[in-house]
Amino acid sequence: MNIYADNAATTKMSKAAIEAMLPYFDQIYGNPSSLHSTGQYAAEALFMARKIIAEILGCDAREITFTSGGSEADNQAIVSAASIGAKKGKKHIISSAIEHHAVLHTLEKLKKQGFEITLLDAHENGIVRPEELAAAIRPDTALVTIMYANNEIGSIQPIAELGKICREKGVIFHTDAVQAVGHVKINVVEDNIDMLSLSAHKFHGPKGIGVLYAKKGIPLTNLIEGGAQERGKRAGTENLPAIMGMAAALKEAVSDIDENTAKLIPLRDRLIEGLLQIPHTVLNGDPKLRLPGNANVCFEGIEGESLLLLLDSKGICASSGSACTSDSLDPSHVLLAIGRPHEVAHGSLRLSLSEENTIEEIDYMIEAIKEVVAYLRNMSPVWRDLQEGKRSYVIQ
Amino acid sequence: MNIYADNAATTKMSKAAIEAMLPYFDQIYGNPSSLHSTGQYAAEALFMARKIIAEILGCDAREITFTSGGSEADNQAIVSAASIGAKKGKKHIISSAIEHHAVLHTLEKLKKQGFEITLLDAHENGIVRPEELAAAIRPDTALVTIMYANNEIGSIQPIAELGKICREKGVIFHTDAVQAVGHVKINVVEDNIDMLSLSAHKFHGPKGIGVLYAKKGIPLTNLIEGGAQERGKRAGTENLPAIMGMAAALKEAVSDIDENTAKLIPLRDRLIEGLLQIPHTVLNGDPKLRLPGNANVCFEGIEGESLLLLLDSKGICASSGSACTSDSLDPSHVLLAIGRPHEVAHGSLRLSLSEENTIEEIDYMIEAIKEVVAYLRNMSPVWRDLQEGKRSYVIQ
Amino acid sequence: MLYSEKVMDHFTNPRNVGVIENADGVGEVGNAKCGDIMKIYLKIENDIIADVKFETFGCGSAIASSSMATEMIKGKPLSEALTLTNKAVAEALDGLPAHKLHCSVLAEEAVKAAVKDYYDKNGIEYDHAIFPDCASCGHCETGECH
Amino acid sequence: MLYSEKVMDHFTNPRNVGVIENADGVGEVGNAKCGDIMKIYLKIENDIIADVKFETFGCGSAIASSSMATEMIKGKPLSEALTLTNKAVAEALDGLPAHKLHCSVLAEEAVKAAVKDYYDKNGIEYDHAIFPDCASCGHCETGECH
Numbered sequence A, B: 001m002n003i004y005a006d007n008a009a010t011t012k013m014s015k016a017a018i019e020a021m022l023p024y025f026d027q028i029y030g031n032p033s034s035l036h037s038t039g040q041y042a043a044e045a046l047f048m049a050r051k052i053i054a055e056i057l058g059c060d061a062r063e064i065t066f067t068s069g070g071s072e073a074d075n076q077a078i079v080s081a082a083s084i085g086a087k088k089g090k091k092h093i094i095s096s097a098i099e100h101h102a103v104l105h106t107l108e109k110l111k112k113q114g115f116e117i118t119l120l121d122a123h124e125n126g127i128v129r130p131e132e133l134a135a136a137i138r139p140d141t142a143l144v145t146i147m148y149a150n151n152e153i154g155s156i157q158p159i160a161e162l163g164k165i166c167r168e169k170g171v172i173f174h175t176d177a178v179q180a181v182g183h184v185k186i187n188v189v190e191d192n193i194d195m196l197s198l199s200a201h202k203f204h205g206p207k208g209i210g211v212l213y214a215k216k217g218i219p220l221t222n223l224i225e226g227g228a229q230e231r232g233k234r235a236g237t238e239n240l241p242a243i244m245g246m247a248a249a250l251k252e253a254v255s256d257i258d259e260n261t262a263k264l265i266p267l268r269d270r271l272i273e274g275l276l277q278i279p280h281t282v283l284n285g286d287p288k289l290r291l292p293g294n295a296n297v298c299f300e301g302i303e304g305e306s307l308l309l310l311l312d313s314k315g316i317c318a319s320s321g322s323a324c325t326s327d328s329l330d331p332s333h334v335l336l337a338i339g340r341p342h343e344v345a346h347g348s349l350r351l352s353l354s355e356e357n358t359i360e361e362i363d364y365m366i367e368a369i370k371e372v373v374a375y376l377r378n379m380s381p382v383w384r385d386l387q388e389g390k391r392s393y394v395i396q
Numbered sequence C, D: 001m002l003y004s005e006k007v008m009d010h011f012t013n014p015r016n017v018g019v020i021e022n023a024d025g026v027g028e029v030g031n032a033k034c035g036d037i038m039k040i041y042l043k044i045e046n047d048i049i050a051d052v053k054f055e056t057f058g059c060g061s062a063i064a065s066s067s068m069a070t071e072m073i074k075g076k077p078l079s080e081a082l083t084l085t086n087k088a089v090a091e092a093l094d095g096l097p098a099h100k101l102h103c104s105v106l107a108e109e110a111v112k113a114a115v116k117d118y119y120d121k122n123g124i125e126y127d128h129a130i131f132p133d134c135a136s137c138g139h140c141e142t143g144e145c146h
């Protein structure tokens, strides 16, 4: 068995995406800024890819800026909106406690530059409340940035509602949609989105390429200065092969979205149900308002990294919000933000499915996880204390 | 005939580079930050690629930061050195008048933040004089950034000498080596380089990937905040396929460098000689201290864009420093900096060869260019005025 | 592609290239410093443009605009030639990229300058308002490029 | 790979896992909040470690470090067990990633805590300096993680 259940970390590229890239390596390899036909064929392809992506998002091709991925798009969106705000004396930004580090660390940088940051609570289900956003907006609010769907616990925010509130109050609304694009239906007009970040490798496209959508009239601040690419807002020879791969992957993901969702939700729910049979286990994130492929639980009394490694030896690729999986020593800020105590947050497991996973794999994973959790609990002094009543269970 | 002579703009990917990328699209596609084996295989590959590139440059693997290309590397190098300088009250930067816009525009941004910029003269041959650098360095100089080789006129700077002067004066020395890496021999230790930028697509590697080398002890400033990738200095899921392609392309370019140079220089010199037979034509850049594949001339009395388009219709892909090839209205700042008047700078042609070009192609290009130049001069009122003595020739 | 097929056709096969010796009117606009100069030669018979030739130093769209403009005025009365607009030239070429529109402006100006030259040489009265003045065209030797 | 083969071996096949009922010495170090707790049980006969077992809540390297540490002290005199260093544990595992070195520190501390417990229970005199004090280990319930 070799089961890849870490699609939130990155995905396998689809055949369509790979095939879309190949001609641009050594056939139509010209620089789109070159005047000769090798360059102009490249420029035409670039134009087409931009149009395809814009149509899918529901925006104009001129509102698309290609970046090197989701992190760059998040950084540029936030820095741009902050700069627009600062010019008007607006130095307050609202975000949520469960954002990706690409957002949170950019906000920390802005804080050092005098911005005030309000992080909305995501509550136990990992979902921000529109009324709390409405209450938090101030006359000096320059930007609201709330992710579309969370990368760890999969919770999906009420984006259209949040966007509407921002629009009514005249505040720029950015959403980090890196985990959502290609997996849930998004239209920037219907969802009242002013700026949006996406990254191709989360929907079977290539790594190292992403998009920043910015509504007409929102001037971008360059992170990278130089050539006149991307209307002067992002220098660097365009990564055309990756852009073509991204466009193909997005087209495929979006056209298969209903089919994939219909397949994934039952798999996900079967998996969650199976895992919750393990005693003292809790689901992280909302049971319904969650990404079709995301399952995330905490097991009391064990630590996530050892769980991952043992699952890996059984052929299962998964992830954890355990501190030990990162260079940081604190467990996932997302799990802490939704109220999991440290010792429980260390024992988390994220399985993120793709449409390639099968029901047999789900059942195999449930059995394997049951075994491994029992094995680790059996050698855990924490579990012993819990069982002997020397500690009290956090998860009932 | 279909002749690609625009390798300074971008190159065709080599078979070796493409093959090195392919397995990382849908086989070893894991995220190097993931703990499971799919991720750890990726992490190992990343480690190997970093080591290969470090060995080639003559540095330590920990001194390599992967970026999305040359522009990002240039920006990050300069912003980092400026930030180090600013902390010590040093706000003076020295560069040259012929740098790439990724450097010049970053310097302009810093100027707005209170930095003082000195641009060294590149003289008529396009080469900076070490004694002029030595004279320009001040106690408050934070950074010297001089490109290794120029992208338009191919002139190669005396980098080791410039680096030595900086080292003696304790000033950080950065070089934009985007045009040089893979084409001339570079070793950061022998060349006294503290920071270096490179971009894979200039040596038959993939687009959208580059390297910033920064000597141990030079802390980088993030352009992109977020995850802990690249020792926390450059966030974003690593573009592993592109990194593998870059490592393979660099390895190949460097191992073939003597052979390629021996092949290219005679081709280049035959081409230059042929072009200089056209009356009132001048070579741009130094005749000897130039990239093995670079030929760049100005023809009096004609304009570059029309020249390019007619050459394209004869199957020749070339480039020009004409204003009409860009969105700007001034011709190339490089040609102006080496003293070409505007009207002559408009009539420039750059042919940048690769080892795939043949002597037959060179001869075909010379003949085609002769024809096209004659044709355009024949319809040029400027040329008529020159011939009738109503204007005087700039190029004798 | 950067240019329409029409532009490429007029660029690669320009109509009316050349000089008219002893032309009745000659107009030259543009500036070598800025990278484009257009010169138009007219042969006038009974207020009709009997022949027209051009010379251009400039980019593809400058050459195509000159070619198209000469085609559009050839055989036409002077009064009609004077109504030629840069917009009409650009449209006849199926459009020009935004940053190349100034080439069609040059073509319009070159035609007008040639007609003006004919009027001036022959002492014909005309409404000075139809002719763009030097300052607005911005192509004087001393001026900035466009 | 993140871990050496040795680490993976001791992680996937840990030696001496379990509990000793009525152990002569028990040491527990670490903090659930920080993600690792190690507990070591000793059976002492004539100042020799006749048996040793461990329980660990923690990451792969924590489990491997516990396993390796118990192997290294089993059958050894207490005096020798007290000379066990975190460095020795890490080396015996063919190295640990930099940010995992604290796991080997925990293993050393757990062994020492178990020996100290045996000394304390049996009223044996010892040099207090050999045992790390709570403040330096930084794993007290109130402390910050590492």
Ligand SMILES: Cc1ncc(COP(=O)(O)O)c(C=O)c1O
Pocket (backbone or CB within 6 Å): A235, A236, A237, A238, B008, B068, B069, B070, B071, B072, B074, B100, B102, B147, B149, B150, B151, B176, B178, B179, B199, B200, B208, B210
């Ligand atoms: C000298 C020089 N520096 C920097 C760059 C920018 O590199 P990239 O396009 O990979 O960002 C280029 C090429 O475009 C270049 O020629």
Ligand SMILES: Cc1ncc(COP(=O)(O)O)c(C=O)c1O
Pocket (backbone or CB within 6 Å): A008, A068, A069, A070, A071, A072, A074, A100, A102, A147, A149, A150, A151, A176, A178, A179, A199, A200, A208, A210, B235, B236, B237, B238
């Ligand atoms: C929610 C979210 N935002 C941003 C990113 C960053 O994307 P990238 O790795 O493409 O820079 C990720 C994934 O890594 C993500 O899950």
